[in-house]
Amino acid sequence: MNQTPTPVSEYAAIDRTIQHYIDGARTGSGQTMAHAFHADATIFGYIGSDLFAGPIQKLFEWNDANGPSSDLAARITSLDVVGTTAVARLEIENWTGHRFTDFFTLLKVEGDWKITNKVFHLHA
Template sequence: MTANQISDYKAIGQTVQHYLDGAKNGKGALMKPAFHKDAAIYGYVGPDLWAGPIQTLFDWTDKTGPAPDIVGKVVTIDIAGTIASVRVESENWAGYRFSDFFTVLKVDGEWKIINKVFHLHA
């Protein structure tokens, strides 16, 4: 593994940490630096598809409030040049368990989440 690859893994981890910090603190604004301004979110809440701009996640996080007992873990990071995929498992986010897949892109030298798809576990 090269120094650049190690640097990219660390940078992606830091990007995802913004997301987890926002969840823990119940503040969408803390998540915002992780995401590209045009990012989108997709997943099912029960039988209903939740799809739209990432701002809906920020708003939901603000409404739900802090999740001090959340346990979030980066399970995988797979990098190919300027793109990456990241899997995050989160437990006890306001009583919910999520599996997230992020598509990440290096934009102007910074890793940004472009897309979030999630599975809400029963």
């Protein structure tokens, strides 16, 4: 088992990546949000009983259509990093009136952390 601790700078870099996502949600800008994601990223979750799944572009389009959420509150509640991989949990409240729990898998690609997959739960 690898006992080498992850440098604090890696956690900070992941925080910055996830902040692009949060900033995009607050401003209603899929383009801003896109900076957090790998071009081949995917999304999965349910909106009611309907599966919302596919290329991450679907999220950007949904975000653009829903507009800004200036009162959005978000917090990373867990972050686990091993080498060039990471898993993060993000709690979001008041995203256009909704509450979400997001789980992200991230990969360090060419020196930058990128979200490769988003799985979410939309709270009732």
